[in-house]
Amino acid sequence: MKKGLYLIAVMLLLAGLYRGEEQMVLKKAVTICLECIGIG
Amino acid sequence: MASRKIIQSFSAFVCNIYLPGFANGHIYQGGIKALCLPGLNCYSCPGAIGACPVGALQSALSGTVLRFPFYVMGTFLAFGLLFGRLICGWLCPFGLVQEMLFGLPTRKMQKSHFTARLCSLKYLLGIGLVVLAPVLLYAAQGIGEPAFCEYFCPAGTLEAAVPLLSMNDDLWAAAGWLTVWKFFILSVFLVIMVFVYRPFCRFACPLGAWYGLFNRQAALGIAVDEQRCTHCGQCAAVCRMDVRIAGDPECISCGACRPICPEHAVYFRKLWYGKNMAEVNKN
Numbered sequence: 001m002k003k004g005l006y007l008i009a010v011m012l013l014l015a016g017l018y019r020g021e022e023q024m025v026l027k028k029a030v031t032i033c034l035e036c037i038g039i040g
Numbered sequence: 041m042a043s044r045k046i047i048q049s050f051s052a053f054v055c056n057i058y059l060p061g062f063a064n065g066h067i068y069q070g071g072i073k074a075l076c077l078p079g080l081n082c083y084s085c086p087g088a089i090g091a092c093p094v095g096a097l098q099s100a101l102s103g104t105v106l107r108f109p110f111y112v113m114g115t116f117l118a119f120g121l122l123f124g125r126l127i128c129g130w131l132c133p134f135g136l137v138q139e140m141l142f143g144l145p146t147r148k149m150q151k152s153h154f155t156a157r158l159c160s161l162k163y164l165l166g167i168g169l170v171v172l173a174p175v176l177l178y179a180a181q182g183i184g185e186p187a188f189c190e191y192f193c194p195a196g197t198l199e200a201a202v203p204l205l206s207m208n209d210d211l212w213a214a215a216g217w218l219t220v221w222k223f224f225i226l227s228v229f230l231v232i233m234v235f236v237y238r239p240f241c242r243f244a245c246p247l248g249a250w251y252g253l254f255n256r257q258a259a260l261g262i263a264v265d266e267q268r269c270t271h272c273g274q275c276a277a278v279c280r281m282d283v284r285i286a287g288d289p290e291c292i293s294c295g296a297c298r299p300i301c302p303e304h305a306v307y308f309r310k311l312w313y314g315k316n317m318a319e320v321n322k323n
Contacts, residue, residue: 001257002121002257005117005121005257006118006121008117009114009117009118009121010114010118011114012110012111012113012114012117013110013111013114013115013118014114015110015111015114016109016110016111016112016113016114017111019110019111021100021109021110021111021112022074022075022111023074024099024100025073025074025076025091025096025099025100025111025112026071026073026074026091028083028091028095028096028099029073029074029083029088029090029091029095029096030067030068030069030070030073031067032067032084032200032204033083033084033095033099033186033189034211034214035185035186035189035190035218036082036084036095036098036099036186036189036190036196036200037082037084037189037196037197037200037201037204037222038189038190038191038193038196038197038201038218038219038221038222038223039201039204039205039211039214039215039216039218039219040214040215040216040218040219
């Protein structure tokens, strides 16, 4: 069960990296998100 | 535990080590920010060098395109499996803020059945504001919103809105009713933090709710040797969180209960030890 969950975590990460999702996280994280911090 | 305070402070410093940001009111824009930090640390904080996992999840579920966030969910799962709520007790910068305020010398509110019931709130907030709200808003209006960050998260207000507003006149022009609301939420929590131990962590943090699900399976953290445990309840009695027994989903693995246990049944699960860590503790 535990090993299976580790495997799922790795597969999710790899799938995300394959789709370039880390770049989407980066794009959001390097810009001040006004709505995220409640300015508006 | 003095060592825990040192590690908490070190973690908060490292997570927000981009010090120029605090001087010029800009945020760090290096590539390392594609990585999620383990604790609740707003990525719009001027010093933050990583992404907030809750913010990243909210962001992935918001916007004009809705798709399953593989990368963020993999990160969530990996952190949960490795650390569980050890992250809350040892690494989360907002947890440190709460403990510092609770350290102010005032009368404190003790935990009770009421606070234990209130712990369920963080699961509702996690499901409702972090996941369902962005998805339902997407379904209704074609664009999702990061509802938890936008309308509730006091960590974002404290770590990002406060320093950025204090250094950036242009942002003041954009401030409105939402800013007033967010500062109201922050103020309420800051006051409660003085009297109640880790109120955001216990009652409202979706990240803690998620990590708590992995507390019993996590590679690191507090565990109980069931063969030694007599269920005397002394670990729960000494704990400031609303645990029923050490290592349960409310446990942040601070270790305060470990020296209290008369049967030496409470131990730190470590990667390089097997299940017999209780033996090691006793000897």
